[in-house]
Amino acid sequence: MSLPTLLITHGCGQAWVIGPDLAQEWDRAVRFGLKRVGAPYAAEIDVRFAFYGDLWRPDGPFGERASSKQEPTALQAAVASAMFPAGPGPYDANQPTTAQLAAHVAKGLGVDRIVVEWFLKDLDEYLTDKAIRDKTNERLFQEAAGIRTDIVLLGHSMGSIVAYLCLMEARPAFANVRGFVTFGSPLGLPDIYDHVGKIAPGTPYPQQLKRWVNVFNRDDFATVIPRLAGLFKAPGGRAVEDVESVGRRPAAGNPGVGHDPCIYLSSMKLARELCKMIESYWLGPAAVPPAAAVPPAAVPATARSS
Secondary structure (H helix, E strand, O other), X not given: OOOOEEEEEOOXXXXXXXXXXXXXXXXXXXXXXXXXXXXXXXXXXXEEEEOOHHHHOOOOOOOOOHHHOOOOOHHHHHHHHHHOOOOOOOOXXXXXXXXXXXXXXXXXXXXXXXXXXXHHHHHHHHHHOXXXXXXXXXXXXXXXXXXXXXXXXXXXXXXXHHHHHHHHHOOHHHOOXXXXXXXXXXXXXXXXXXXXXXXXXXXXXXXXXXXXXXXEOOOOHHHOOOOOOOOOEOOOOOEOEEEEOOOOOOEOOEOOHHHOHHHHHOOHHHHHHHHHHHHHHHHOHHHOOOOOOOOHHHOOOOOOOO
16 A cells, blocks of 8 residues: 655744745654654655644734734633733733733743743634634645645644544545554643533544554643543544643743643654554554654754744
8 A cells, every 4th residue: 555645734823934844844853753763755755834823923824813903712721821821920910911821831831932922822812713723724624625645734833733623524535544653742731621522412432444543741831741541532432542742841931831832743752653553554564664763863943933
C-alpha cells in the first residue's frame, strides 16, 4: 500500500508569519523526528501544511474583531483561571484588560505574556465567531482537497481544535482522513471543551478515524489538563490514546519553549506513534526498522509559534 499524506496545521499567534516559511520549518521538524526513529520513508513521505495565520492580520478579511476590545471575555477569563487557578491577581481591577490577565497567567506559569495573550485572544475569536471559524476551517479543507491518498492529520495547540471541528463537519475533503495526532492541545481545558461541545454536540470520536493519538508534555502551559481519553469516546471501545513526550523546560530566554511545535514534531515519542500508525494501517510492521538515535545537537531550531 502507498504511504498516507501528513497534513499539519498550526496554532495561535501566526498573524505575521509567512506561511511557506513556517511550512518549511515544520516539514523539516517532522521528517527529522521520523529519521530519529529510523523510519525509512522519512524523506519521501508527502507532508502538506494548512496555514490560516494571515486571517488574523489587521489587513485580513475580518479587520477589527470583537475580542480586540481591552476587557477580557468570559471565555478568556475562564481559560486563564483553568491554566493558573491562583485567584485574583493584578489584573483584577475595575476595568481589567486581556493583556493584564495574560501577564498574570504568564507570570504564574513562567511563560511569555505575548504568547499567552495570543493564546487567549485567538482561541476566543475562533470559538465564538462563526465567520472566523468557517474561514479558518476552509483553509484546511482547501489543502486536503488536493490530496488523493489517505491522510494523517496533525494539529498543534489551537490547530488541534480547528482540526477536530473540521473532522466533525464531515466534508468530502476530509473523507480520507484516517489518522489524527494532536500535540500541545488545550482541548482538555473545561471551558474550551464546553465551547467545542456547543459546536460539535456530544464531542464524539470522529467516525472516520482508525486512531487518534494525543501528545503532551509537562512543561507545556497549554496542556495543564493533558489527557483527552475520557472526553472523546466512541462506541466499540475506541478512545484517544494519550502519550507523554519530553519537551524543553522553559528558560529565561525562551519561556514558551515547552509549547514549541517543532520540538513536539521532532520528538521520538510523537515520531514513534506516527510510525506505529503508518505501520499498522499502511505498510505493516516489517517495513520499519528499530529506532535509531540521533545526537541531540541535530535538533532543529525552535519555532516562534504557539
